[in-house]
Amino acid sequence: xxxxxxxxxxxxxxxxxxxxxxxxxxxxxxxxxxxxxxxxxxxxxxxxxxxxxxxxxxxxxxxxxxxxxxxxxxxxxxxxxxxxxxxxxxxxxxxxxxxxxxxxxxxxxxxxxxxxxxxxxxxxxxxxxxxxxxxxxxxx
Numbered sequence: 732x733x734x735x736x737x738x739x740x741x742x743x744x745x746x747x748x749x750x751x752x753x754x755x756x757x758x759x760x761x762x763x764x765x766x767x768x769x770x771x772x773x774x775x776x777x778x779x780x781x782x783x784x785x786x787x788x789x790x791x792x793x794x795x796x797x798x799x800x801x802x803x804x805x806x807x808x809x810x811x812x813x814x815x816x817x818x819x820x821x822x823x824x825x826x827x828x829x830x831x832x833x834x835x836x837x838x839x840x841x842x843x844x845x846x847x848x849x850x851x852x853x854x855x856x857x858x859x860x861x862x863x864x865x866x867x868x869x870x871x
Contacts, residue, residue: 739780739799739800739801740779741777741778741779741785742781744778744781745778746776746777746778746784748778749778749781749782749783749784749807750762750765750808752782752810753809753813754810756846756848757809757810757846758808760813761808761813763847764806764813764815764847765784767852767855767856767859768786768804768806769786771786771860771863772786772787772803772804773787774803777802779805782807783802783805783806783816784806785801785802785803786802786803786805787803788802788803789801803867804816804866811845812843812844812845813844813845815841815842815844815859816840817840817841817842817858817859817862818862818865820840821837821840821842825858825861828857831851831853831854832850832851832854832855833849833850833854834846835850
């Protein structure tokens, strides 16, 4: 019996199929996020876990010994919101950017945007750039 791949792993699923989960005006916003994350990372988009569009990848290992792979930058388009994956505790690290960002919700490592209308694109770009730099720095 072959080993099951980890849930968070790249797949051959077409990116367009995942983008299509965003409908109406969110579909065009998903295309904008695709271009923005691709431009910042310089990487080709790949579908991870069947629903996340990731750019590049890195390996991590926690003090507990848990390890795995994850995209350097990633987002998941959806019918009601866009989920952008950032470094842990990004909202505590860069509160001034979140203040400028506009309408959003956040958790430990996810930024949730219902719509991109009203979102400050330069603040979003800076968040993505900071997150990427933090992920790529040794010891992160």
